[in-house]
Amino acid sequence: MSRDVVVIGVGLSQWGELWDLSLRDIFVDAALAAIQDAGVDRIDAMYVGNMTAGIFTGQEHLASLLADYLGVTPIPAARVESACASGGLAVKMGFMDVALGLSEIVLVGGVEKMTDVGTEEATYALSTAADQDYEVYHGITFPGLYAMMARVHMEKFGTTRKQIAEVAVKNHYHGSMNPAAQYPQQVTAEQVMKSVMIADPLRILDCSPITDGAAAIILCSLDVAKKISKKPLIKIKGFGHATDSIALHSRTDLTLLPATVKAAQNAYKMAGISPAQIDVAEVHDCFTIAEIFIIEDLGFVPKGQGGKASEAGITRLGGKHPVNVSGGLKSKGHPVGATGVAQVVEIVTQLRGDAGPRQVKKARIGLTQNMGGSGGSSLVHILEVI
Amino acid sequence: MSRDVVVIGVGLSQWGELWDLSLRDIFVDAALAAIQDAGVDRIDAMYVGNMTAGIFTGQEHLASLLADYLGVTPIPAARVESACASGGLAVKMGFMDVALGLSEIVLVGGVEKMTDVGTEEATYALSTAADQDYEVYHGITFPGLYAMMARVHMEKFGTTRKQIAEVAVKNHYHGSMNPAAQYPQQVTAEQVMKSVMIADPLRILDCSPITDGAAAIILCSLDVAKKISKKPLIKIKGFGHATDSIALHSRTDLTLLPATVKAAQNAYKMAGISPAQIDVAEVHDCFTIAEIFIIEDLGFVPKGQGGKASEAGITRLGGKHPVNVSGGLKSKGHPVGATGVAQVVEIVTQLRGDAGPRQVKKARIGLTQNMGGSGGSSLVHILEVI
Numbered sequence: 001m002s003r004d005v006v007v008i009g010v011g012l013s014q015w016g017e018l019w020d021l022s023l024r025d026i027f028v029d030a031a032l033a034a035i036q037d038a039g040v041d042r043i044d045a046m047y048v049g050n051m052t053a054g055i056f057t058g059q060e061h062l063a064s065l066l067a068d069y070l071g072v073t074p075i076p077a078a079r080v081e082s083a084c085a086s087g088g089l090a091v092k093m094g095f096m097d098v099a100l101g102l103s104e105i106v107l108v109g110g111v112e113k114m115t116d117v118g119t120e121e122a123t124y125a126l127s128t129a130a131d132q133d134y135e136v137y138h139g140i141t142f143p144g145l146y147a148m149m150a151r152v153h154m155e156k157f158g159t160t161r162k163q164i165a166e167v168a169v170k171n172h173y174h175g176s177m178n179p180a181a182q183y184p185q186q187v188t189a190e191q192v193m194k195s196v197m198i199a200d201p202l203r204i205l206d207c208s209p210i211t212d213g214a215a216a217i218i219l220c221s222l223d224v225a226k227k228i229s230k231k232p233l234i235k236i237k238g239f240g241h242a243t244d245s246i247a248l249h250s251r252t253d254l255t256l257l258p259a260t261v262k263a264a265q266n267a268y269k270m271a272g273i274s275p276a277q278i279d280v281a282e283v284h285d286c287f288t289i290a291e292i293f294i295i296e297d298l299g300f301v302p303k304g305q306g307g308k309a310s311e312a313g314i315t316r317l318g319g320k321h322p323v324n325v326s327g328g329l330k331s332k333g334h335p336v337g338a339t340g341v342a343q344v345v346e347i348v349t350q351l352r353g354d355a356g357p358r359q360v361k362k363a364r365i366g367l368t369q370n371m372g373g374s375g376g377s378s379l380v381h382i383l384e385v386i
Numbered sequence: 387m388s389r390d391v392v393v394i395g396v397g398l399s400q401w402g403e404l405w406d407l408s409l410r411d412i413f414v415d416a417a418l419a420a421i422q423d424a425g426v427d428r429i430d431a432m433y434v435g436n437m438t439a440g441i442f443t444g445q446e447h448l449a450s451l452l453a454d455y456l457g458v459t460p461i462p463a464a465r466v467e468s469a470c471a472s473g474g475l476a477v478k479m480g481f482m483d484v485a486l487g488l489s490e491i492v493l494v495g496g497v498e499k500m501t502d503v504g505t506e507e508a509t510y511a512l513s514t515a516a517d518q519d520y521e522v523y524h525g526i527t528f529p530g531l532y533a534m535m536a537r538v539h540m541e542k543f544g545t546t547r548k549q550i551a552e553v554a555v556k557n558h559y560h561g562s563m564n565p566a567a568q569y570p571q572q573v574t575a576e577q578v579m580k581s582v583m584i585a586d587p588l589r590i591l592d593c594s595p596i597t598d599g600a601a602a603i604i605l606c607s608l609d610v611a612k613k614i615s616k617k618p619l620i621k622i623k624g625f626g627h628a629t630d631s632i633a634l635h636s637r638t639d640l641t642l643l644p645a646t647v648k649a650a651q652n653a654y655k656m657a658g659i660s661p662a663q664i665d666v667a668e669v670h671d672c673f674t675i676a677e678i679f680i681i682e683d684l685g686f687v688p689k690g691q692g693g694k695a696s697e698a699g700i701t702r703l704g705g706k707h708p709v710n711v712s713g714g715l716k717s718k719g720h721p722v723g724a725t726g727v728a729q730v731v732e733i734v735t736q737l738r739g740d741a742g743p744r745q746v747k748k749a750r751i752g753l754t755q756n757m758g759g760s761g762g763s764s765l766v767h768i769l770e771v772i
Contacts, residue, residue: 061469064762076627083447098478376450
């Protein structure tokens, strides 16, 4: 690996149901915020994470379109896709570009415009992350797939309905301290457990929302960053990227996410650290149950203990392993292609000490975990303030 | 740039209207052909170029799905998209991965399954490479966009209808010698000029077809390739990647393709060669007129002389600058996400001396040029047998 890569700028667009803004508007908002935060006057290359603007908005060829609207053509610009892990994938690609020495200053963005279509079409668009020929054809969509995983986890490990609800309680509590959160309202476990049933045992308050939003970061080589950056430098210390069958029926064990296990192992190895050294983590809580799987698969708690740990407050701000202090996908929102980049935005904010009331004290090492579909792809990044 | 990268294996699936095969089938066919050609027993990472399987087949999250069907999970697998330049973009990403030392053996594939939908839906799917809000909204699709570019070229440089037709004549002649070509039939200039009108002045025989197909190559570091490969090693000597506005109305000059000019300049510079040293080239003749623009913008002939040069046989097999000896997109077919990878397959075949009746004699240096939309993105690769 040739050069060290650091994050020198971060930015978010407004997140929510943005009916007056188009995909290109929100991307440019996030990109300009990151450029301003970094204090740079040029971009050498650009990577865009987006899941399915083709279906949501009829627009492919997104990287060139967005480079044009940002005013940075003719620089190389690439769109990458790995379903809801598209943002994390873009971060990896930007890392590779800078590490190799192709570019000095790279913009990595993620964007999704999800509310220009109705709920039914949005559900269809998201279902394209599952196996269209063998899963979706039979009528299942993501709440159903995660509900099956939840059932197996409950059956095998005794995870309770209330433990699962506690993930939503915690993340909405965290989100209540994040001005960027789409749903900053706090909820109780009882409210979660009595909310509208979606796919038994998962209810509406177990599900992340439909969100319009974009996120962007500026990557730079460490040497150049030392000269131009006025903020604490946040190094990408390690990453892992792994795949698994996207169809649940091809997995041998439904109680873990093998791609996340593998990606985490590779990231820890590259960073030379253990899970215990992670001070703050943003993980892919597309459904409450997903966070329980993930904190186990990242090695924060033993397999099967994710439910108990969530109930005990281990992943709460102030706990041993603060997870999703931004509010997570659940409260902050989940513009699918933007999420993986937004996770890095939060970790950088935390490691800079700029997170205000939701600041994790003395956070020096952070982790992001971004996942596609029901776990068919997973990207883990480890960042450290230097 | 850390390590030299070589191509050690190439493969194609069947190309055509493959109603009995699915997207995953044809991808795996091409991938296995490339793996067998390379003689490798493992893959460390995978990049997949695909334009819009989401619209064509309802399937995103493609890289994980295809890694699963190829039996190579949990390796990192990424799908990249830049409209019809998605394949070329995948080649660049594979190059970066190996050059950086992340992986030793990387599979780069491209795939598009276009015939599972009707013609109208296919036209819509392809139109997502143009600006949806400002171009497609007004009813224009790609034949119309290229027809406008043709008109300007004819007006400014005196390019004739017959000169444009000669591109089709040549590429179908070349395709007649390629067993993989979807439309190997030869055509005359008169047949082209009398074929069904699509968008004046472009007629049906000026247009590349709708194709199902996949292509794959195996990339490897030079050091490892020397130990494991039994075939001539083909080095990726240089590449260029550039963007432009995807909407024609934002361009200041419609007689050239700025992204292609820029990508070519960067590729020549990295390779340390001039256009005159290119022995064989595969370029993006999605429409006949596109090839005329491109041979000018690559520097094979002066600006404005592309029509005359095509008529004079300069780009014909045996001419000074043989272009699209595979038959090009026009005759070989154009499964959009696969095309950029298939261009590399042809150049490797030529540089190995394995192209049979369409072999360019003593070919040592080859070039590929792969383009998105009406030129909003362009990727150029230069390869050399070592």
